Amino acid sequence: MHLAYVTSYNVLDHSDWPENLVGLRGAGYHLAQHLEKQSVQLDYIGPLKQEYRFINRLKRKFYRKFLHKVYACWADPAVIRDYADQVSRKLSSSTANIVLCPENAQTIAYLECKQPIVLWTDAPQTVLIDFYSIFSNFCHESKRHVYALEKAALDRSKLVIFLSDWAAQNAIKIYGINPSKVRVVPWGANIECNRTYEDINNIVESKNTRSCRLLFIGVDWLRKGGDTSLHVAKELNKSGLKTELIVVGSEPPTSEIFPNYVKFLGFINKYTTEGIKQINELFCTSHFLIVPSRAETYGHVFCEANSFGLPSIATNVGGIPTIIKDGVNGKTFSVNSRVEEYSTYIASLISNYSEYKRLARSSFHEYQSRLSWEVAAKTAKQLIIELV
Template sequence: MSIRVGFFSVNNYLDKTSFSGALYYMYQALAKQDVTITNLGTPQKPFLGLNIIKKVKKLLKNNIINTSKNLSDDDNYQDFITIVHKQLEKNNCDLIFAPIASKELSFLKSNLPIIFLSDATPELIKNSYQIYKNEKEYSLACETELMAISKAQTLIYTSQWAADSAVSNFNADPNKIKIVCLGANLDFTPPVSQIYEKLNSSKLRLLFIGGNWKRKGGDIVLETFNSLIRFGIDVELVIVGAIPTNAVNDSRIVTIPFLNKNKPSDYKKYVNLFRQSHFLISPTRADCSPLVFSEANAYGVPAITTNIGGIPDLIKEGINGYTLPLSASGDKYAQLILDIFNDQKTYKLLIESSRKEYETRLNWDVWAQQIHSIMAQSIDKVK
């Protein structure tokens, strides 16, 4: 069934670095289905000067540079919606797909069926991330969430954790809800032969990826590393996306503060880290549905993480990784990793089952097929 979809987001969904790349890969995956996409808003493909522009925008946001035109947040969204309304008038769409777009939806006026996708709710974000500056900001977020949920014909959540909150905290109709896991932000699926390369190395290689060192459990990662050293293990730790809060002076720890997936050289470096690593370690303190687990699984890398948020929907115990309680220490992580790594037969099976989870469940093609089916059902409901 061919479907005409309006892709709706204020974020730049043509940029791999925007919103962790999730919107970019959603867009690309949907485009491979029997779908005609209308770009709503003003998405732009990135170019070499993009990082400079982003830095300038950050300065503007922080009021370091004075500007003659000071728009409120609502003004910016209203400008965006004005553009979208004109685009919808000119283009025939069967429905609107709105991923991570509750604020945008609160401004939208349309009679088209709306599919709203999210990985959390303001209630979960408040409790887990603690990003709201005050109660007023949180209340406004709740209001926009309620409006988005009420406007949407279908609600897609990336985990049962998020779906349960939508029902209990925002009165979402359970019959409107679907749960669909996200994919891996990779441009291609690595050949199966690559997932076994890591077995040729006797050195234990751990990989940590995350922008927020504290929230992602960075200190526990270092505890785990030090515990393995005390156990006499030849180990290497690669840290990507963050800089440890405490100075680290150890040649066995490699820190890569930032990799831009829009740059071919950085992207190649990023995926090669998965090829070389035995475990992805992520003792995160708060998370929704981390995409990095799917990326690791594509390379047969199991994730060792915490049993919080939407993670239990992604990680199946002993299949594509393991989860530990939030209270687990670095010693606990080290012992679990060591027990698995020392049993090469068990570890090889874990590599294979991790890859299978990616192939059958945690890739964007599977995601897009499920979304296309949901879209077709949504259109049938209004006929």
């Protein structure tokens, strides 16, 4: 099998990946690595230039200054057509028989090519409007552009793969696409894993059973529920369970002084030797990953936690329920759940450590059976073979 692997960024060079896109771009990298391990030949069609014209910048300024709205230059038809032209030129020298885009729809929305197109993405971008803060306050023109480009991409694609049932159902409902060409295949953990069940048992047995360490990872404090995580840690300490909260990636937008059981480590780049060593240590020594997001299309960090047998505490929003199954690899709560509900659940597992150990082993099983890149690549390869 020979794929043209279309991305707007350089898959093989993580040095220029912005912090807020490390998850998405890391996914593109790990997927490529595991497809090649499946003997799939890849032609890397990227990076691509994102060029905003004078009229794009003028519109953005006009909407912001006079209408107090956001004009999304990245969704402008001229920008999308330019992406298609760049991809088309690069495809002209490729002998690939399938085009795979493991990103959002922009790069292939207006692409005319002889090869069947496969789009593998986290969620329709239309559902992100007013769901993510960076997609908030769009002007009507940009909303139309987002819908049009995504509709074009979905219509052109012979196969559309989403990461969650939530995303797939929304795409079918919003765009009326044929369900027969839609599949759900979760992405894996953006972290290498050669751990065994014996390793997981050793990790779990070595943890302190008289205290609790919560690990929060996220670059957007509010959207990822950092404030909720903090309140949960406070409640657990108040109830008598000594609890530590480790925060990786972001800090709250406040000058508040925090208790000494909260430790802020900042952004950790797991694509460096020191960074991956530090991340691995945190996953091994924590009792729970806690990321109670207010909005989330997926969440690679949950897959990463599973690869260490680390149960996850999260919310049942967006694509998270496809990853986290209650009582299997953690628990999801409503966005409106009280802090006491979180703390009661956590404390009950720490006090009943045999049940915690069962949950930890089950979490690792979920990683091995459906939340690894190896499984994702094998599943996708079989789906794509059927198109050839």
